[in-house]
Amino acid sequence: MGVVQGDQMILNIGPQHPSTHGVLRLEVMTDGEIVSQIRPHLGYLHRCFEKHSENVTYEQVIPFTDRCDYLASMNSNFGYVVAMEELMEIKVPERVEYIRVIMGELNRIGSHLLALGVYGLDIGAFTPFLYMLRDRERILDMFEYTCGARLLYNYMWIGGVSHDLPKDFETICTDFLDYFEPQIKEYNNLLSFNKIFVERTADVGVIPADVAVSYGVTGPNLRASGVKWDVRKDEPYSIYEKFDFDIPTGTGKFGTLGDCYDRYWVRMLEIKESIKILRQALKEIPSGDVHQALPKKIRPPKGSVYRRTESPRGDLGYYIVSDGTPVPFRVKMRSPAFTALSCLDEVSRGWMISDVIAILGSLDIVLGEIDR
Amino acid sequence: MTSAEIKAVIMDQFPGSVIESEDLAEKQVELKADQWFNIATFLKEDPNLAFDQLECITGIDLGEEASLQTRYNLHSMEYRHKIEILISHDRKEPKVASIEKIWRIGDWFERETYDMFGIVYEGHRDLRRILCPDDWEGWPLRKDYEGQESYHGIVVPKMKEEDGWE
Amino acid sequence: MTVDTLINWFVTLGDFPVLSFLLAVVISGIPLFLVMALNAMIAVYVERKVSAFMMDRVGPMGQGPGLHAGKWGVLQTAADAIKLLVKEDTVPETSDKFLFKMAPYIIFIGAFLGLAAVPFSSTLQVVDFNVGVFYIIAVGSIGIVGIVMAGWASNNKWSLYGAMRSAAQIISYEIPAGLSIIIPIMMAGTLNIQELIAFQSGSVWGILPNWIIFNNPFSFVAFFTFFISAVAETNRTPFDIPEAESELVAGWMTEYSGFRWAVFFLSEYANMLVVSGLAVAGFLGGWQSPIPGLFNTGLWGLFWFMSKLGFLIFVMMWFRWTFPRLRVDQLMHVCWKVLIPITMFNIFGVGIWKLIFG
Numbered sequence: 001m002g003v004v005q006g007d008q009m010i011l012n013i014g015p016q017h018p019s020t021h022g023v024l025r026l027e028v029m030t031d032g033e034i035v036s037q038i039r040p041h042l043g044y045l046h047r048c049f050e051k052h053s054e055n056v057t058y059e060q061v062i063p064f065t066d067r068c069d070y071l072a073s074m075n076s077n078f079g080y081v082v083a084m085e086e087l088m089e090i091k092v093p094e095r096v097e098y099i100r101v102i103m104g105e106l107n108r109i110g111s112h113l114l115a116l117g118v119y120g121l122d123i124g125a126f127t128p129f130l131y132m133l134r135d136r137e138r139i140l141d142m143f144e145y146t147c148g149a150r151l152l153y154n155y156m157w158i159g160g161v162s163h164d165l166p167k168d169f170e171t172i173c174t175d176f177l178d179y180f181e182p183q184i185k186e187y188n189n190l191l192s193f194n195k196i197f198v199e200r201t202a203d204v205g206v207i208p209a210d211v212a213v214s215y216g217v218t219g220p221n222l223r224a225s226g227v228k229w230d231v232r233k234d235e236p237y238s239i240y241e242k243f244d245f246d247i248p249t250g251t252g253k254f255g256t257l258g259d260c261y262d263r264y265w266v267r268m269l270e271i272k273e274s275i276k277i278l279r280q281a282l283k284e285i286p287s288g289d290v291h292q293a294l295p296k297k298i299r300p301p302k303g304s305v306y307r308r309t310e311s312p313r314g315d316l317g318y319y320i321v322s323d324g325t326p327v328p329f330r331v332k333m334r335s336p337a338f339t340a341l342s343c344l345d346e347v348s349r350g351w352m353i354s355d356v357i358a359i360l361g362s363l364d365i366v367l368g369e370i371d372r
Numbered sequence: 373m374t375s376a377e378i379k380a381v382i383m384d385q386f387p388g389s390v391i392e393s394e395d396l397a398e399k400q401v402e403l404k405a406d407q408w409f410n411i412a413t414f415l416k417e418d419p420n421l422a423f424d425q426l427e428c429i430t431g432i433d434l435g436e437e438a439s440l441q442t443r444y445n446l447h448s449m450e451y452r453h454k455i456e457i458l459i460s461h462d463r464k465e466p467k468v469a470s471i472e473k474i475w476r477i478g479d480w481f482e483r484e485t486y487d488m489f490g491i492v493y494e495g496h497r498d499l500r501r502i503l504c505p506d507d508w509e510g511w512p513l514r515k516d517y518e519g520q521e522s523y524h525g526i527v528v529p530k531m532k533e534e535d536g537w538e
Numbered sequence: 539m540t541v542d543t544l545i546n547w548f549v550t551l552g553d554f555p556v557l558s559f560l561l562a563v564v565i566s567g568i569p570l571f572l573v574m575a576l577n578a579m580i581a582v583y584v585e586r587k588v589s590a591f592m593m594d595r596v597g598p599m600g601q602g603p604g605l606h607a608g609k610w611g612v613l614q615t616a617a618d619a620i621k622l623l624v625k626e627d628t629v630p631e632t633s634d635k636f637l638f639k640m641a642p643y644i645i646f647i648g649a650f651l652g653l654a655a656v657p658f659s660s661t662l663q664v665v666d667f668n669v670g671v672f673y674i675i676a677v678g679s680i681g682i683v684g685i686v687m688a689g690w691a692s693n694n695k696w697s698l699y700g701a702m703r704s705a706a707q708i709i710s711y712e713i714p715a716g717l718s719i720i721i722p723i724m725m726a727g728t729l730n731i732q733e734l735i736a737f738q739s740g741s742v743w744g745i746l747p748n749w750i751i752f753n754n755p756f757s758f759v760a761f762f763t764f765f766i767s768a769v770a771e772t773n774r775t776p777f778d779i780p781e782a783e784s785e786l787v788a789g790w791m792t793e794y795s796g797f798r799w800a801v802f803f804l805s806e807y808a809n810m811l812v813v814s815g816l817a818v819a820g821f822l823g824g825w826q827s828p829i830p831g832l833f834n835t836g837l838w839g840l841f842w843f844m845s846k847l848g849f850l851i852f853v854m855m856w857f858r859w860t861f862p863r864l865r866v867d868q869l870m871h872v873c874w875k876v877l878i879p880i881t882m883f884n885i886f887g888v889g890i891w892k893l894i895f896g
Contacts, residue, residue: 371503
């Protein structure tokens with residue numbers, strides 16, 4: 001629990017990390033090089049947005065959700081508006097659904113690029129990080145072209161989106177996808193199939209499937225352990241049922257099923273699937289007015305809703321309780337990175353300190369979402 | 373299985389533990405706190421229910437005169453059915469059995485609800501604050517929460533109704 | 539050489555052996571120190587530009603002399619050097635102050651002494667030892683003492699970890715390096731570096747230079763094992779676990795700032811120069827030209843040596859920005875279970891080759 005045996009050493013990793021995980025403090029109890037227990041200390045980024053949201057209106061909560069998972073803001077917004085629209089029973093126009101899916105998937109690619117690049121940086125490969133960030137910059141440029149913001153968008157509103165797509169967005173996006181798809185081969189040659197990288201990550205930090213489900217691990221982490229669960233396919237929301245895409249799961253490609261390499265490889269495959277969805281959406285997007293279904297006053301009926309959506313990190317759930325006023329009664333965000341971090345202790349017992357960094361990087365956490 | 377069927381199974385196995393109420397939605401079941409640990413074990417291990425995923429634990433303060441509640445959202449990966457369990461607590465001494473041994477994510481979820489509301493989960497191996505600092509006073513998400521004046525010499529700013537932040 | 543020539547010249551002036559020896563050594567040591575400093579400045583600039591171009595960026599840039607970093611950023615290293623010199627000199631309170639201050643200089647001494655035997659051309663070499671190769675390998679181990687001193691004296695758990703790992707790494711990789719350099723010695727029959735280079739003169743079949751690397755397949759492999767062990771000796775990626783421990787927490791250099799840190803980095807780049815110099819002299823023909831017979835005289839020797847050296851240092855930088863880093867136990871595995879068997883097999887192979895083909 002917290003009792004240190006005689007020959008154990010307590011080491012501190014953090015709170016400032018050289019990699020962009022955020023402000024996290026890990027108290028590691030080691031016996032020489034081997035880790036015997038880890039106690040994570042959270043709360044450095046805790047802003048208690050759940051208390052704030054009890055004092056502002058429902059639309060004003062959306063910028064708060066941006067700032068929780070700042071690397072996948074579109075998906076955080078998406079989760080909230082899907083939950084609210086289920087509570088208020090609003091049907092949004094078709095064009096809005098397509099725009100939301102396009103933005104969500106672009107943000108998914110951006111978030112995965114950052115996660116994979118930073119993971120390479122943790123392992124010691126400096127160059128793939130810069131290549132992946134260069135491509136992510138083009139995605140952020142597209143977001144800036146649409147809504148004016150690069151990182152925190154406040155784009156998806158309850159009943160619609162804030163700005164319509166610019167006229168030549170489809171050309172720009174298709175050009176980007178045509179440029180980006182061959183780049184994935186370059187990343188694979190540089191990092192994914194590099195023997196040193198494989199040695200550092202294969203067989204390390206295996207999460208068995210039942211442990212993963214019990215710890216509430218979801219998203220790419222769960223799929224890497226072999227469980228084929230994706231909210232977009234299993235509890236579909238928006239128009240994801242119209243698209244044809246696969247759910248990549250881990251296969252123990254270079255080591256055991258559910259190791260760090262599988263988690264890395266599943267994210268790489270998911271980028272390809274997102275490209276597929278984007279191409280289909282860009283072809284089929286209808287025209288229309290995006291501000292048509294915006295309600296004049298947001299006053300949901302009394303009741304509660306729990307709805308989850310698929311963010312790049314896993315199942316993002318919103319539990320919203322409304323008491324009939326324009327101000328929410330309770331907004332609770334179930335963040336996927338919170339549950340992913342909770343299994344760090346059990347998974348890294350018996351590994352070395354360098355492996356703890358590898359495991360932490362493969363879980364892809366964002367402290368903004370964990371601390372809220 | 374639908375929520376009504378699951379509710380019937382629970383009422384069958386643990387008579388007297390379900391509290392009927394009209395403001396509950398169809399998927400919500402309110403239980404008494406005393407048998408919660410046994411019911412939770414049953415929900416996980418019964419082969420027809422198989423609720424192996426605890427999606428979310430939400431603490432909620434229903435108002436100054438009313439009670440605190442803990443709401444558990446459960447989901448089964450095998451059967452794809454869901455249920456939401458509500459357990460009310462007395463404001464003076466809120467406590468309920470901890471289910472962190474059954475679903476391991478309960479460990480951190482319960483710590484968070486304890487941190488925000490002060491609900492004590494009995495049997496939890498290490499119930500301490502997770503998001504606020506260890507020596508923070510008060511339960512932030514309660515409706516009657518008054519922030520402390522200062523923390524280790526730093527003044528804690530307060531929010532006013534009309535003017536915004538001080 | 540230069541020490542010998544200076545002593546011979548002093549003899550013509552008069553008979554003062556001890557003073558002439560001391561003067562010769564000091565006068566030869568000053569250009570060596572300048573070489574070390576210049577090497578560090580150029581190598582740092584080249585590393586930053588090379589890494590930048592590999593990462594699809596431009597690195598330090600400027601518009602012209604003056605307050606900017608010079609055209610193409612050439613004044614950047616000078617600016618860094620000035621910054622390091624004027625930084626505050628902090629010594630941690632709880633550290634062992636004497637050892638803490640001594641450690642950088644011990645490492646510096648190791649690198650400096652190694653530079654004395656590197657043959658920049660047929661006459662530009664400080665001393666031509668008759669056991670030159672053995673001397674460089676031996677003197678290169680002095681650095682380990684400095685590293686352990688630095689890690690211990692910092693009184694910091696993480697510095698100690700990093701220093702111990704670094705010491706284990708350098709000591710282990712000395713073995714394949716030494717075993718690989720035995721191959722040129724076996725083939726040339728001498729430990730003297732200039733004689734080793736002279737052995738590689740001439741040509742094979744009229745067009746290929748008679749370098750040891752082209753001589754037989756075993757010495758070809760030996761070059762690569764020597765080069766890999768050399769990269770590990772200098773603590774560069776992919777073997778930079780002790781250094782880039784600073785990406786995780788803190789490395790063994792963490793408590794050092796300002797000028798002391800500059801001395802560490804000076805020594806690291808000098809070490810790179812020494813091991814690359816040994817690789818060039820032992821395997822790539824030293825200061826001899828690659829076209830046998832042509833451009834072999836006078837200052838051409840210096841030119842060829844510097845270009846071969848520059849190429850090897852560029853390859854070391856290329857490694858750093860391409861590969862991830864190995865974990866400590868994988869590092870040890872590569873040394874003891876992969877490189878040492880290969881080098882031992884090489885020695886055996888070269889012996890058989892010489893027996894059969896003479």
